Amino acid sequence: MIKEPTITTLGGRVTCPRCQAVSKRSKQQCRNPSERGKNNCRFHGSRSTSAKTLEGKKRRDNARYVHGRETSALRDARKHKLRELRELEAVMLEIGMI
Incomplete structure (x- = not known):
């Protein structure tokens, strides 16, 4: 795709x-x-300037980003619990409970 560098506005009177x-x-x-x-x-995003000062950069880096309703800590906890559950199911299969 070829990007057009300019656009004509205001009925062809202004090119920008x-x-x-x-x-x-x-x-x-x-x-x-x-x-x-x-x-x-x-x-x-033309008006986005990002953090300029050292304080702003620290605040940006330490921000609590949440995706949807869960944090990375909640995802990690769920991952560990599911791993435990799979291990328990494997043991139950071995001893014939399931």
């Missing part, structure tokens, strides 16, 4: 850089103009 983001689903280029000095529009 085009957002370079591509959709995962349709594989088409975003139709919005990009922000000044950036490659992406405001919807695709």
Whole structure:
């Protein structure tokens, strides 16, 4: 796919850089103009600046990220309990309880 570098807006009166983001689903280029000095529009992260100060970077690194309703600690606990359950089932099969 060839990305178009510019887009014409306002009835053909203004030409500006085009957002370079591509959709995962349709594989088409975003139709919005990009922000000044950036490659992406405001919807695709042009205003994102990330952490600049040392304090901000520490806060970002220590943030409690949660995916859905569970944390990584809950997933680990579930993984260990399921491992124990499989081991118990294997022992029960060996002695003929199941």
